[in-house]
Amino acid sequence: MNILKAVNLRKIYGQGETEVKALDGVNLEVEKGEFIAIVGTSGSGKSTMLHIIGGLDNPTSGQVIVDGQNLSHMTDEELTIFRRRNIGFVFQQYNLVPMLNVWENIILPVKLDGKKIEKKYVDEIIDTLGIRTKLENLPSALSGGQQQRVA
Ligand SMILES: Nc1ncnc2c1ncn2[C@@H]1O[C@H](COP(=O)(O)OP(=O)(O)O)[C@@H](O)[C@H]1O
Ligand SMILES: [Mg+2]
Structure with a gap:
């Protein structure tokens, strides 16, 4: 069974002269229990991809389906709850809450x-x-x- 499916993901930052196509039609399927690594040169779109498949950012177009649920069909609140219960994210800067031990x-x-x-x-x-x-x-x-x- 697919735990994650990404279909034709595109992410375009900016517009006109400064437009960047960070993702340009990416497809990915991950089986339950599978371990994967996304590898690429700096600026190739890895963080963009992780933010989108982790439900932290929206793609410009395309679909993300996690455990049978389409993230683009969720409201902000539904997405927040879904992330909290289903997604673990270790940020590059860790993002711990500084006043909590x-x-x-x-x-x-x-x-x-x-x-x-x-x-x-x-x-x-x-x-x-x-x-x-x-x-x-x-x-x-x-x-x-x-x-x-x-x-
Ligand atoms: N918020 C943003 N606004 C504009 N361009 C961005 C933004 N975030 C990333 N980019 C651009 O998108 C491309 C992919 O970036 P990113 O996904 O961070 O790459 P990686 O994580 O592989 O180093 C880069 O060219 C980067 O400059
Ligand atoms: Mg990165």
């Missing part, structure tokens, strides 16, 4: 969703990522790699 950053999306924290599951991830001793630290007191793991 590591533990609070980790559980923030679950809390925003009004759900109960599955402590055993979260603990397992914390130990796998080796950030147990940092749970009470603010992001500003972490190395880049530690921030990345928290994200």
Whole structure:
């Protein structure tokens, strides 16, 4: 089964002289459980592609279907909830909330969703990522790699 399908994605930034065709008819199908990497030179459109398939930005045209749901048919609010429950995104700058500590950053999306924290599951991830001793630290007191793991 396809977990992700992108159909004829185009993304055009700007217009006229400054127009950039960042994506020009991209098709992609990803099977459930498949691991993929998108590789290309700087400026080739990787971040644009990830933002669009992650529901963070709209394509100029084309469709994104995640787990059978067409993202372009969703309202902003539906998309926000869908992202929170289905998409994990590690940004290049990590985007941790600076005034929340590591533990609070980790559980923030679950809390925003009004759900109960599955402590055993979260603990397992914390130990796998080796950030147990940092749970009470603010992001500003972490190395880049530690921030990345928290994200
Ligand atoms: N917000 C934007 N406005 C205008 N042009 C953009 C914007 N974001 C990216 N671009 C341009 O789109 C192209 C693809 O950028 P990007 O997806 O960030 O590439 P990559 O992540 O592969 O380095 C580049 O030429 C970049 O300058
Ligand atoms: Mg990029």
